[in-house]
Amino acid sequence: MNRYEQDFTVFREAVFTGNYKYIRDNKKFNFWMNTGNIKISSIHSFKGWESDTVFLILQKHFDGDPTFNELLYTGITRTRSNLVVINLGNQEYHERMKKLVETYK
Numbered sequence: 421m422n423r424y425e426q427d428f429t430v431f432r433e434a435v436f437t438g439n440y441k442y443i444r445d446n447k448k449f450n451f452w453m454n455t456g457n458i459k460i461s462s463i464h465s466f467k468g469w470e471s472d473t474v475f476l477i478l479q480k481h482f483d484g485d486p487t488f489n490e491l492l493y494t495g496i497t498r499t500r501s502n503l504v505v506i507n508l509g510n511q512e513y514h515e516r517m518k519k520l521v522e523t524y525k
Contacts, residue, residue, distance in 0.1 A: 463495045474499035477506045478513055 459471070476495040492513065496503060507514055 473502040475504045480509045
């Protein structure tokens with residue numbers, strides 16, 4: 421850390437005084453597929469893209485969230501081959517997806 425202390429200080433100052441909208445937009449602009457890197461994205465940001473393998477992390481379903489079904493559908497349809505669903509306590513979608521898995525085994 422001592423070796424790079426000055427570089428880190430310059431970087432930290434640039435980040436804290438930077439234009440966050442510019443940084444976020446630039447990251448999205450440079451989001452390229454097939455680079456061999458893992459992409460982490462919200463479903464909203466991944467619309468229009470596809471990948472061979474998608475890890476979909478489901479949070480608990482919140483009542484009154486009408487877009488949840490649409491987001492789930494969008495997330496599921498982003499994969500070409502492998503879909504890994506990590507369910508963090510959404511019982512309703514656990515039951516629905518269990519039926520889908522049984523149907524398409």
